[in-house]
Amino acid sequence: MKIRFALALTALLPLMVACKAQDGTAETSAPAATPAAEAAPAAAPAATDAAAPAAAAEGASTEATANTPVPAPARPVGPEPVAGTDYVVIEGGQPFQPATGKIEVVEIFGYVCPACARFQPLVGSWKAGLPADVNFVYVPAGFGGIWDNYARAFYAAEALGVQEKTHDPLYAAIHVEKTLKGEMGVDSPEDIAKFYGQHGVDAKTFLDTMSGFSIAAKVNRAKQFAQRSKIAGTPSIIVGGKYLVKGKSFEDMLRIADHLIARERAANAK
Secondary structure, three states: OHHHHHHHHHHHOOOOOEEEOOOOOEEOOOOOOOOOOOOOOOOOOOOOOOOOOHHHHHHHHHHHHHHOOOOOOOOOOOOOOOEOOOEEEOOOOOOOOOOOOOEEEEEEEOOOOHHHHHHHHHHHHHHHOOOOOEEEEEEEOOOOOHHHHHHHHHHHHHHOOOHHHHHHHHHHHHHOOOOOOHHHOOOOHHHHHHHHHOOOOOHHHHHHHHOOHHHHHHHHHHHHHHHHHOOOEEOEEEEOOOEEEOOOOHHHHHHHHHHHHHHHHHHHHO
């Protein structure tokens, strides 16, 4: 499903665009995304000595695991990012969801945003490879109207334990399958609840959760964070609550984020 979703989005959304905070329309002046490199076939693992005794092999494996140090995070590629060009320092910025010993990375996104749908396969893969000291947090943008409906849906799905498994399928339903209208129409809370009803959640339970007070409070908190961070549109990446990433393409945004994560790690080690 994820591979099909990524390929379909690549075909349908060939240009990187940003969704504006002001009215939610596409900002076509944003730079084009660099095409993702073709995945190379994985190398075949080295053959093992079949004649080695099983007990000895098991013992060696256990010893290697116990004595192998945790690898250090990979060194970021490319030049050091430049303030004002590659990122903006957020005055008085704070993490959205602080976690002790963790470097926070936030993506402010919108399910109805075509640029966010285009970004998701890249950021999803990047997120999966982040070191253990990085805490990645999705924050839905609430720009009013349909954006708020989907922000409430995100937090309702999170509360019901289905956010992770429905994140990509919801993008696909809006931008690939067109079973939901996104910005092309008005998806009611009932329409959105029906989607989640197809993914293991009772539609009425989802609708009740979506309209709850605690969900509204989370959406308001997300709005306040986006306002404090002075984002210009979505998708936006914020590192440590204090660096708003810019970049010339989606890939460049992630490269810059890698550098800023390393910078935060070095600062925390002092």
